[in-house]
Amino acid sequence: MAQHFLPPFTAGDCLRFADRGWIWTGARVSRIDLTVNYWSGSDYNAQAVLFQLARHHAGRQLGSVLPEHATVTFGYGSKYASQKVYLKAFELEKHKKRKHGQHVDPEVIQWCKDVGMLREEITLKSRFLTQNGLCYLGQITELELNRVYRARSQIRKLPEYQVSETKELTSAAAGTLSRWKEGEPLQLARRTYYRHRREILDKTGVDISVQRSVVRLSPPVKVIELQPLVAPDWYRKKFG
Structure with a gap:
């Protein structure tokens, strides 16, 4: 603020006025914006978690996957509060391509991919802050912000994520498996059907020739456990 010849922000004091009651002066x-980084174990795991999150609601708001498949949003456009979970490596790669993002380190991008880094970001807007006693700097405490984050976090509501192990499938075969699981018609040419059936059977043990509504078969499942992420020593030494 001093660089712009403006007075600094201050917490102020809480004063009582006869006609207005208690009010802060700061x-x-x-x-x-509340943000927490999470480790998922791999870039594939992180992507799987995003699609799992998109099936859940934040209040009355269903998760929505953005077109690039790297971000899930809840309450986008809300004047009260919104949140999103996204692949940090993808975001850094976008910044790197821009003129003002040339400082982004490729080593950091690769590390974010390797550990499957997800960032959850909760945006509290003016209406939320006013209604919850957080609109003045003097009212805000770390304890209260932690409480708000825990109450609104989507990741914390689902500590474990189970996803089908279809990493080895081609995207076309994975799509066929997904439609079969939902009981949808496959609508494949004969040669394509048998090619996909063989690939899915070999790599997941699921036979799509078995009617889904008759026999309930499931591909192998893995459990992804998300953990809060701490910056590694090499990052602290390099960037402080």
């Missing part, structure tokens, strides 16, 4: 806050 800086007023119009938006707060």
Whole structure:
């Protein structure tokens, strides 16, 4: 603020006015972003978690996957609060392509991919802050922000994610398996059907020639456990 010849932000004091009641005198806050990074184990795991999250609701808001398949949003456009979970490596790669993002380190991008780094970001907007006693700088405490994050986090609501092990399938065969699991008509040419059937059977043990509605078969399942992510020593030494 001093660089722009403006007074610094201050927490202010809580004063009582006869006609207005108790009120803070310090800086007023119009938006707060709460972010936490998570480790999923691999880039594939991180992608799988995103699609799992997209099936869930935040209040009345169903998760929505953005077209690039790297972000799930809840309450996009809300004037109250919104949140998203995204692949950090994908975001850094986008920044790297821009003129102002040339400082992004390729080593950091690769590390984010290797550990399957997900970032959850919760945006609290003016209406939320006013209604929850967080609109003045003096009202805000780390304890209260932690409470809000725990209450609104989508990742914390689902500590384990079970996903089908279809990593080795081609995208076309994976799509066929997905339609079969949902009981949808496959609508494949004869040669394509047998090629997909062989690939799926060899790599997952599922036979799509068996009617899904008659025999319930499931591909191998793995459990992804998300853990809060701490920056490694090499990152701290390199970037402080």
